[in-house]
Amino acid sequence: MDYCSGGDLHAVLRRRPGGRLPVAAARFYAAEVLLALEYLHALGFVYRDLKPENVLLRGDGHVVLSDFDLALPASVEPAVRRRQVRKLGHRKKRIMPSCFSANGGSIDDGEVDAKEQFEFVAEPTAANSKDCVGTHEYLAPELVSGTGHGNGVDWWAFGVFLYELVYGRTPFKGHAKDTTLKNILSKQVTYPQLDGEADAAQLRDLIGRLLERDPRRRMGSARGAAEIKRHPFFAGVDWALIRCVAPPVVPDKDAAAAAGAGDKKAKLGSWNSLGGKKRSSFGRKSNYEERQGVFRKLMSWSQESRSKKAKTNKVKL
Numbered sequence: 001m002d003y004c005s006g007g008d009l010h011a012v013l014r015r016r017p018g019g020r021l022p023v024a025a026a027r028f029y030a031a032e033v034l035l036a037l038e039y040l041h042a043l044g045f046v047y048r049d050l051k052p053e054n055v056l057l058r059g060d061g062h063v064v065l066s067d068f069d070l071a072l073p074a075s076v077e078p079a080v081r082r083r084q085v086r087k088l089g090h091r092k093k094r095i096m097p098s099c100f101s102a103n104g105g106s107i108d109d110g111e112v113d114a115k116e117q118f119e120f121v122a123e124p125t126a127a128n129s130k131d132c133v134g135t136h137e138y139l140a141p142e143l144v145s146g147t148g149h150g151n152g153v154d155w156w157a158f159g160v161f162l163y164e165l166v167y168g169r170t171p172f173k174g175h176a177k178d179t180t181l182k183n184i185l186s187k188q189v190t191y192p193q194l195d196g197e198a199d200a201a202q203l204r205d206l207i208g209r210l211l212e213r214d215p216r217r218r219m220g221s222a223r224g225a226a227e228i229k230r231h232p233f234f235a236g237v238d239w240a241l242i243r244c245v246a247p248p249v250v251p252d253k254d255a256a257a258a259a260g261a262g263d264k265k266a267k268l269g270s271w272n273s274l275g276g277k278k279r280s281s282f283g284r285k286s287n288y289e290e291r292q293g294v295f296r297k298l299m300s301w302s303q304e305s306r307s308k309k310a311k312t313n314k315v316k317l
Contacts, residue, residue, distance in 0.1 A: 025248035076126075135281045155219060
């Protein structure tokens with residue numbers, strides 16, 4: 001991986017007032033991360049550790065994903081799918097003979113012109129795992145409950161990621177880690193007021209579709225990034241040329257040069273250390289068993305709850 005002189009996106013957020021970005025800036029970073037996830041999924045990998053700490057900024061301000069310790073390999077079958085597109089504002093008109101219409105001419109039959117489009121989908125929908133891995137605030141409900149998870153966990157995490165970029169915090173964070181896990185399973189998402197942001201409604205709609213607790217109904221789970229790209233929030237994004245767009249934050253031009261200069265290491269280090277305390281991920285291969293034990297302890301309340309529910313159902317039967 002190339003050296004990323006700009007540090008990570010977590011540091012960028014912590015330097016901003018309120019720890020948040022304007023919607024336009026958040027859209028840029030979300031779009032680049034979305035393309036990265038699309039590429040990973042096309043290769044047959046579920047990332048499972050999306051968070052600002054793992055999004056690095058290159059010297060030119062564009063981002064790359066890092067830290068693939070938790071990636072889940074899975075089979076993927078690329079496919080080209082057909083879909084109907086409604087062209088709003090272009091209503092069909094039928095030509096009517098004068099014997100059926102007093103004035104002849106045409107009438108509006110209320111239908112909307114539609115055209116057929118094809119889209120490329122390469123999503124590891126067959127991925128399945130029951131590993132307890134990830135970062136607490138970014139865990140999907142199916143991962144917390146232990147029922148098994150697949151590619152949908154990345155799209156849930158993408159929703160949490162977008163929420164944090166715009167609102168300066170994650171939507172389910174509690175005062176303790178076990179409270180966070182409970183919130184993920186049951187708490188309703190709230191959206192603070194965004195003053196002066198014209199796209200706030202579209203943003204909330206997209207986040208709501210990504211933070212769907214049922215992975216089968218979650219946006220992206222079936223059709224992948226192609227479905228998310230079509231959302232109105234990303235209208236106007238030139239996906240093919242996004243690397244030609246000027247990023248919201250461009251690290252100091254001398255940051256890359258300072259990387260190899262011993263007398264400037266302190267300056268470079270200060271750039272990367274502004275992010276405060278970083279959130280750790282569970283399940284890293286370097287200390288897997290210990291982290292699994294801690295994670296199971298934090299989730300013991302969930303396991304006990306499921307056990308009691310199962311016993312109750314047996315009694316009813």
